[in-house]
Amino acid sequence: MFTYILKRLLAAVPLLIGVSLIAFAIMAALPGDPATAILGSYATPENIARLNSELGLDKPLPEQYLIWLGNILQGDFGRSFSLARPVLDIVLERFGATLILAGAAFLLCSVFGLLAGIVSAVRQFGWVDRAITLVVLIGISVPAFWMGLMLILLFAVNLQWLPASGMYEIYGGGGPLDLLRHLAMPAITLSVVATGVIARLTRAAMLEVLRQDYIRTARAKGLGERRVIYRHAFKAALVSVIPVLGVQAGFVIGGAVYVETVFQWPGIGAMLVKAITTRDPLLVQGGVLLVAVSYLLFNLIADMVQAAIDPRLRR
16 A cells, blocks of 8 residues: 555656646736736836846746745745735635635535435436436536525525625624534535536446346345445445545635635635736745645545555555
């Protein structure tokens, strides 16, 4: 297992370098001068030249990238110019809120996606299967930001059951119940697409397992249907489903960018949007890099769980 994990970690290194290159290149390709955006009304030619020299923006792009990457490897993500704080402190502070949202969304999509896939496979071609398939296809097809706006319109504006934005009430909030009320709509919005993907792939994996000879043998021996489904078929299908769960865990982290913008959730997604508009390159690059590392970490955990269930994958 140690060798398997080491190989997966080494394989992630080129991906992280590629992500850092893309993040750096995108920020470098944006129109406008970062020094001008930072200085604002103080953007005189002399001040711009001095700030470019201090930030290293007057150097060639390859040299800028190598300097930035070298600092990252030493744990120095730089300093945000728009917020005047260390980038690492800001990113980690915002990432906690994103993990709460992504964790709730992942819990919802895992539970409902797996259950929907199992029920749909067991009731293949029945009305339950058709109903689940219809709901899943609608969920996958509807844009998440549009669904978020519709949920706000229904539950926050018309029914006034849930708050429309934020993580806590501005005055008098801060408890677990207050957090759950604010978390409900963004978590549902973020989980819808992932739930549909997990349900469809769980259904396909379950149908393949249910056709196997050992499942027919288990039924012929008189085992209860519930035991056959959950003890034997689902356990075998889980080997194929776990990688999908890892991918969807990364998806909810990445998808938090637009969902946090819709619901004004104070996470890393909203931070990235603001950092891009204010032309804060170090903050954008640090945030993107942390999201990429999280995505790879979730997939590594999924691979480890899959290898633990099926030892053949380690060979």
